[in-house]
Amino acid sequence: MYALVDCNNFYASCERVFNPGLRHQPIAILSNNDGCVISRSDEAKHIGLPMGAPIFKWDNFCKEHNIKVFSSNYPLYGDMSNRVMKILEQFTPDVEVYSIDEAFLQFKGFDNYNFDDYGNQMRQRILKWTGIPTSIGIAPTKALSKVANKIARKFPEQTKDVYVIDSEEKRIKALKWIKIEDVWGIGYRLSKRLKHKNCNTAYDFVQLSDAWVLKNFSITEWKLKKDLEGIPTLKLDEIKNKRAIATTRSFEYTFSDIENIKERISTFATSCAEKLRKQQSSCHMIIVMLSSDRHKKDLEQHKASTMVSLPYPTNSSLIISDCAVKAVTSVFKSGIKYKRAGVIVTGIVPTNNHQLDLFEHENPKHQPLMQAIDGLNKKYRDYKIKLGNQDLKRTWKMRQERLSPRYTTDINDIITIKC
Template sequence: MPVYALADCNSFYASCEKAFNPRLKNRPVVVLSNNDGCVVARSAEAKKLGIPMGAPAFKHEALFKANNVAVFSSNYALYGDMSARVMRTMADMVPACEVYSIDESFLRLDGLPGDMIAFCGEIRERVRRWTGIPLSIGIGETKTLAKAANRLAKKGGGIFDLRGPGVDEWLARLDVEDVWGVGPRYAKLLRSRCIRTALDLKRADRVWIRKHMTVQGLQTVLELSGKPCIPIEHAPPPKKAICCSRSFGAYVRNLEGLREAVASYATRAAEKLRGQDSVCSIVQVFIRTNPFKPEHRQHAELVQATLPVATDYTPDLLRAAMGILERLFREGHAYQKAGVLLAGIEPKGSRQLSLIAPQPKDEAKRGKAMAVLDAANRRYGRGSLAYAAGGIEPEWGMKREKLSPAYTTRWDQLLEVRA
């Protein structure tokens, strides 16, 4: 019988900040969204203060100050690197591991000798000792049951085994909207049919579920019944579209500022494209003003360009994005956000070549140049080697006034130990 586990990092962003700063032990910690806008992560201590997820930071400054809450800007380089360390640590201990999100991973545990709860305790301890990140682990006979078990683990001692007798008793305590794969729309539909808990869903008519919730809904019901339908994915499937966009730290009113922003986003999107060994044939660029400022002149528009040959070469993508931006920009507007989306994505090794479009003669040189660029940024930190088109310390850059150091990805920001 297969045995699955879902390992979830507790309050991941906040835990990353605590891992490198002993002064934060037992202290409330919150992490803010882009441009230091809203709360996107809370430590256990912050949750006890009643700080809601998504709360605008400026509305809670008095609460933060009164309760000595440590407030941080989102440090995505740190969180991404710490996630990779946690996932590698777990992958070394189990037969199979699927990275589900930045802070979650599915594990296959069947075939391992001994007590599963004790083994999961060893996983938690090694991850805590090697990375400083706390874990909750749920165990089940399917991925859906492991996901449900993880919710119970967070409320208990950090590990919960949802197998054997008593499964239905626990499923009866789980609201149907908390079942993996059931979103708000389906939850509303199910409740209208008096299907209110995970146990109700498990016992629901499968013909009706298949008709109204498609094959995926039927798989969820079968998984709640202990029948595995969703296997471990050893490698995530390549993305069919790659988007990079941000709200600006300050309004951008000139074309030069927008050029820098769009160039920066196109460069990052190209890096992601190469990261999955793909090429793209469509480049989209959008810009928009602030829709919540009716006193401002409004403009929101997206334009796309089709490339003659699918590519992953950053200069080609930059050239296309800049051409689109020239058509989009309007004088006299205060722009708040821009973005670049790459589509028409296909594997680099099987891309379709055009018979009439010119083929790049220096394809090998281009590939080597991009490999050097990506390797330098992996080794020394993203942005260490960048295109000048993206600007240097631009005024539009994301507001991150409470940013912690890049403890693990920048040589000049490593922690120093004095003995």
Template sequence: MYALVDCNNFFVSCERTLDPTLEGKPVVVLSNNDGCVVSRSKEAKDLGIPMAAPAFKYKELFKEHDVRSFSAKFELYNFKSQQVISIAKSYVLDHEVYSIDELFLDFTGFKYINIHEYCIEIKNKIREEANIPVSIGIAPTKTLCKVANRIVKKYPENFDGVFILDSPDKIEKALKWLDIGDVWGIGRRLAIKMHDNGVHKAWDLLQKPEMWVRKVMGIHGVRMINELKGIRQLELDAPSPKKSIAVTRSFMEMLTDKKDVRERVETFGMYCSERLRKQNTCCKMVTVFVQTNRFRKDLPEYKNAVTKILPNPTNSSILIGRVVNELFEAVFREGFHYKKAGVIVNDFVPEDQRLINLFEEDTQNQHLPVMKAMDAMNKKFGKDKVRLGSMSGENTYGRKQLSPEYEAFLKNNTFTEANFRFH
């Protein structure tokens, strides 16, 4: 059996750990630059606030119903996610972190344990220690775990946060209830095609001949119907090493001044360097891109990117900063209103396995003590307290709605690098 541990309204739940008075009130969390709603409490959902709703369009509704809105605090969400993962994985031998708020647990071999009661204990432990509410779906396959978890969240009053699909009758009933568009792996376009062919519920898909499924969905579809039947096709995956690091941002306001755009891009390069050092790797390739607002048809449009292969792998903020500045000069054009920019580093090698070009000067080792000292001081005193002169020290997310509690949280905790996707 597998179990899917899924945090409820995760970003909102994290906000409530900072401010318990938010419990029971409508709360939303906004995306970068406080643009769109990316997480909603149950109370906010009941008010009809949709996911990805532009915040400016719902200002009046927020004011009328006293909806509390907050800027995204990704450091907090990563920290709480690591807490949940640490607690949950301590109960099993194998697990897979699927996203920032979801992980699978493997209960293979747990023959003499009541898995339902065991998962209730896990749920209660997470609530007690991390103060995050979770729902747990248990089933023979990962796809059915998603189904069980959806049932828990749809009918919370009927279950104590845990539901198990452990019999053919339960599985059949669940699949006859589940819309085909809600099956894990069925996207919007494929759901339309399914509806056109009379497949409206997950159970309907199982009634189709395998040849039809293979023709419409390929081998992926065959695996899916086997998973829905309770035949395991998807094993737990180990986290794959990162192949690239990107720091990209949309600006709160369009920028026209070259020095303003340069400062943002150089700051992004510094953050890429910090992440490289956190995972003890160096990069051999750096890319810088800029682009205007493609939705502003009244303004001239421009986007461009330039890449450089480095003579020697590095994670030095100084060296990467020089390269980023050089690439920025090549990519920037006057006369445009820039809305977004970013830096991408890739082609990684371990820090202790660098191959040096004999014909190029290598200053990586000269900078390493300075970089490590800077990282140590920022870890102790807070992000960007020690930085290069080209950095302004202002946040790159455009987050206006932060709180003193969050500032205290940042100061009093240390953070690990996230190894999952922010969905």
């Protein structure tokens, strides 16, 4: 059996854990730089606040309806997500973290378990230990557990937020209920093609022949079809090292001077280097991108990128940052107001197993230095150790005018209890 555990309105729920006065209040969470709405509580949805709404256009609407608006507090959300995932590992060792608020679980050797009770145990423990409400769907396959989860979320009073598909009757009823566009793995274009075939529900989809699906789609859609039929075909994903690592961000303001851009690029490059070390990898190539604000048509536009090939693989923040800064300097154009930049490291190889160069190699002092920096930053969390050309006050310069405290990751923001 498989389970999909989904945290309900996760970002809003994280805000409510430490501010109980927000319970039953409409809440909206904004994207980077306080741009658009990326998460809403059920109350905000019912009022009519759309997903993706630009806040500068909907600010008056939020004030009129008393919608509480917050900047994205990723340190808080990431820490709360990690706590939820650690709790799930107590119920089974086979856990696939699907997103910040979702996880698939596989139950091997649980043949005689009552999954309704087991699902309720998971939900109650997460709620008690973290304060995060969840919906849980349990079924014989991953795709069916997604369907079961949607039923649990849609009908919380009838299901008590836990629904188990454990019979053929329940499977068929669930497939007839869910629309084809709501099936996990079927996007807008694919659903449009299927509707031309009079395939409007998941049940209609599984009635198609295997040969027709393979001829008109791909092996991925065929696997999804078999999964919906109750035949386990989609397995839990194994954690694999990334083939490329990117850090791209929009600036808080437009920059037309090279010094500010060099500082941002250095910070992005350092982030990529840290991610490389975390997965014990090194890179051969660095790609640096720089672009102006495409939305301001009245200004001169410029978009450029360049690639740097390294003579030897490295994960040193010093080397990657230095190369990235030199690269962005070469594509920088004076007089342009730049809004976005990014660094991508690719050509990734294992740090402990790569081709050596006879004449060029990394300074042997870099690796112990990087280990010391990573150790200190992990211990104190707030990235106290940085390169000299980085901004020492903040990691990302984003507009966050509505940011809530980082209750669980910053001792200065720890919750105060009034007795």
